[in-house]
Amino acid sequence: MTSPDRSVPPVVPTRSGPAPRRSPLGDAFHVFDTTLRDGAQREGITYSVTDKLAVAGLLDELGVGFIEGGWPGAMPKDTEFFARVAAGELSLRTAQLVAFGSTRKAGRRVQDDRQVQALLDSQAPVVTLVAKSDVRHVEHALRTTLEENLAMVSDTVRHLVEHGRRVFLDGEHFFDGYRADRDYGLRVAEAAVAAGADVVVLCDTNGGMLPMGVHRVVTEVAERGGFRIGIHCQDDTGCAVANTVAAVEAGATHVQCTANGYGERAGNADLFAVVGNLVTKLDLPVLPPDGLVEMVRVSHALAELANIAPNTHQAYVGSSAFAHKAGLHASAIKVDPELYNHLDPAVVGNDMHILITEMAGRASVELKARELGVELADRPDVVERVVDTVKQREATGWSYEAADASFELLLHDAIAAADPDAAAARPGDPTKDRGFRVESYRVIVDSTPGATGVAEAGGDTAAAGSVPVVNSEATVKVWVGGTRVIATAEGNGPVHALDSALRQAVVGRYPELEKVELTDYKVRILAGSAGTDSITRVLVSSAWNGREWTTVGVHPNVVEASWQALVDAMVWAVTRPHPAAAP
Numbered sequence: 001m002t003s004p005d006r007s008v009p010p011v012v013p014t015r016s017g018p019a020p021r022r023s024p025l026g027d028a029f030h031v032f033d034t035t036l037r038d039g040a041q042r043e044g045i046t047y048s049v050t051d052k053l054a055v056a057g058l059l060d061e062l063g064v065g066f067i068e069g070g071w072p073g074a075m076p077k078d079t080e081f082f083a084r085v086a087a088g089e090l091s092l093r094t095a096q097l098v099a100f101g102s103t104r105k106a107g108r109r110v111q112d113d114r115q116v117q118a119l120l121d122s123q124a125p126v127v128t129l130v131a132k133s134d135v136r137h138v139e140h141a142l143r144t145t146l147e148e149n150l151a152m153v154s155d156t157v158r159h160l161v162e163h164g165r166r167v168f169l170d171g172e173h174f175f176d177g178y179r180a181d182r183d184y185g186l187r188v189a190e191a192a193v194a195a196g197a198d199v200v201v202l203c204d205t206n207g208g209m210l211p212m213g214v215h216r217v218v219t220e221v222a223e224r225g226g227f228r229i230g231i232h233c234q235d236d237t238g239c240a241v242a243n244t245v246a247a248v249e250a251g252a253t254h255v256q257c258t259a260n261g262y263g264e265r266a267g268n269a270d271l272f273a274v275v276g277n278l279v280t281k282l283d284l285p286v287l288p289p290d291g292l293v294e295m296v297r298v299s300h301a302l303a304e305l306a307n308i309a310p311n312t313h314q315a316y317v318g319s320s321a322f323a324h325k326a327g328l329h330a331s332a333i334k335v336d337p338e339l340y341n342h343l344d345p346a347v348v349g350n351d352m353h354i355l356i357t358e359m360a361g362r363a364s365v366e367l368k369a370r371e372l373g374v375e376l377a378d379r380p381d382v383v384e385r386v387v388d389t390v391k392q393r394e395a396t397g398w399s400y401e402a403a404d405a406s407f408e409l410l411l412h413d414a415i416a417a418a419d420p421d422a423a424a425a426r427p428g429d430p431t432k433d434r435g436f437r438v439e440s441y442r443v444i445v446d447s448t449p450g451a452t453g454v455a456e457a458g459g460d461t462a463a464a465g466s467v468p469v470v471n472s473e474a475t476v477k478v479w480v481g482g483t484r485v486i487a488t489a490e491g492n493g494p495v496h497a498l499d500s501a502l503r504q505a506v507v508g509r510y511p512e513l514e515k516v517e518l519t520d521y522k523v524r525i526l527a528g529s530a531g532t533d534s535i536t537r538v539l540v541s542s543a544w545n546g547r548e549w550t551t552v553g554v555h556p557n558v559v560e561a562s563w564q565a566l567v568d569a570m571v572w573a574v575t576r577p578h579p580a581a582a583p
């Protein structure tokens with residue numbers, strides 16, 4: 001018989017399912033998300049139960065420690081959400097689920113309070129109880145005595161703790177109450193802690209605080225000691241994130257926030273800014289190591305679920321959070337991106353990009369060209385030509401900031417113009433050839449007086465017999481690979497007719513154009529200088545094969561401005577290197 005080899009470590013039993021993730025700080029620091037409770041209190045947000053499950057799943061992927069799912073018993077949807085989680089529809093890897101509710105009603109036994117029972121029925125392992133901590137609210141809103149409010153707090157906390165729940169207490173209006181009667185808020189906190197609460201969250205419910213005041217109050221409360229401090233800041237002064245960070249600096253170790261700052265009135269502290277600041281500025285690793293890089297993805301997915309357009313300028317996660325417009329910024333970034341970025345955007349899953357506008361300088365153009373795969377470091381002539389063209393055009397109403405595809409064509413036109421011999425010698429090279437050449441176009445719009453009804457193909461669709469029928473027809477003449485092609489098409493308006501005729505003319509050579517979709521068409525009328533006509537700027541967005549691109553046209557005539565943007569859209573589609581080869 002051989003003795004067991006003691007040098008081999010024992011086999012650790014494998015877990016079924018993915019291993020739980022934890023922030024390196026574990027329970028020492030809580031990131032507590034209340035998007036599904038306070039966030040849902042924002043005007044305009046209505047989550048379905050399915051949305052709520054998806055929101056919770058995304059927050060768990062980010063790595064928050066606690067997800068407040070709603071108020072079971074107050075709203076059927078919230079009750080159903082907890083029931084569906086309990087039934088196994090969602091399993092959380094990182095976060096613990098939290099049910100929110102208020103203390104028992106005044107003058108009622110906690111055992112008889114249906115709202116409190118609903119918290120237990122939710123089966124959430126953690127409960128946040130909202131309690132009045134401002135004497136004026138106790139006396140005027142609850143219309144009860146200060147002693148009864150303390151009893152409501154301790155009875156409810158004890159009841160929940162006795163039933164195995166971990167309890168956090170939200171001290172509503174704590175900061176306003178502290179100004180009016182500082183001892184009472186602390187007595188509420190102490191009553192909760194004595195009954196078993198784990199955290200007392202100091203709430204700036206009306207959101208009127210500034211960071212210095214939050215720091216002072218949290219410091220004083222921390223000096224009294226005896227309980228763990230949390231912070232919950234509404235954003236009515238625009239300081240919710242700063243107030244939250246100030247509270248952490250003063251000793252809070254539990255932060256309540258909402259995704260993208262959604263919340264009652266002006267909102268709450270934005271989870272992404274709070275976490276971004278704590279991790280990258282205060283060196284507090286409050287998320288699991290793979291969490292921070294998910295911020296952009298999760299923020300945008302949560303905006304989608306809330307049906308709110310993402311805030312492009314949102315700190316850390318907005319698509320413009322690392323966008324640089326000023327030429328001087330670009331010139332320093334060319335030397336070292338850190339010179340004009342507060343952190344590497346990749347850390348939070350974001351990207352830096354350079355905007356080309358009238359504020360661009362040579363460095364902006366060089367960096368933008370590099371983004372587009374073109375190296376212009378040794379082509380100062382081309383760079384200068386592009387800078388001049390952009391500045392002159394933007395002075396007359398063009399805008400390349402949102403029209404990357406038109407800028408890309410302008411760049412390649414400048415390269416071709418700088419080297420006309422090479423352009424002639426290599427007509428098939430997309431950097432030298434626009435794919436087709438327009439000779440002319442014509443549009444006819446006609447309407448027969450008295451003719452009304454549902455329009456046929458090519459006319460405006462209208463309710464039967466209600467509006468005149470207007471027909472639009474376009475003819476384009478283009479040169480494609482040495483051949484002159486004339487095509488005519490109808491459309492439900494002049495721009496549609498032009499788009500159809502142009503595609504018809506070039507589709508034989510470029511069959512992929514059949515699949516290009518026009519996804520957006522924006523017209524902006526720009527005031528002309530005194531005494532002159534106004535100018536029209538048209539932006540056309542197109543999509544194909546997972547790519548989107550935007551082109552611009554500018555002219556006093558809206559049809560010509562639209563035509564320029566349409567032609568750029570098609571030229572970009574047929575000449576730029578893109579996944580066009582894919583089906």
Ligand SMILES: CC(=O)SCCNC(=O)CCNC(=O)[C@H](O)C(C)(C)COP(=O)(O)OP(=O)(O)OC[C@H]1O[C@@H](n2cnc3c(N)ncnc32)[C@H](O)[C@@H]1OP(=O)(O)O
Binds near residue numbers: 103104106130141
């Ligand atoms: C600061 C915050 O944002 S806290 C979160 C607030 N969120 C919400 O209110 C959303 C969900 N709310 C609801 O669905 C409803 O308001 C409910 C179900 C909670 C209560 O509805 P109702 O019973 O019809 O009461 P109503 O909303 O008119 O008033 C709230 C009652 O709770 C009492 N109350 C308020 N805060 C507390 C508290 N912390 N502890 C105990 N009772 C409280 C009020 O005094 C009032 O009592 P009353 O009925 O004796 O006058």
Ligand SMILES: CC(=O)C(=O)O
Binds near residue numbers: 170173205232234
């Ligand atoms: C609890 C809460 O949402 C507040 O006091 O603002």
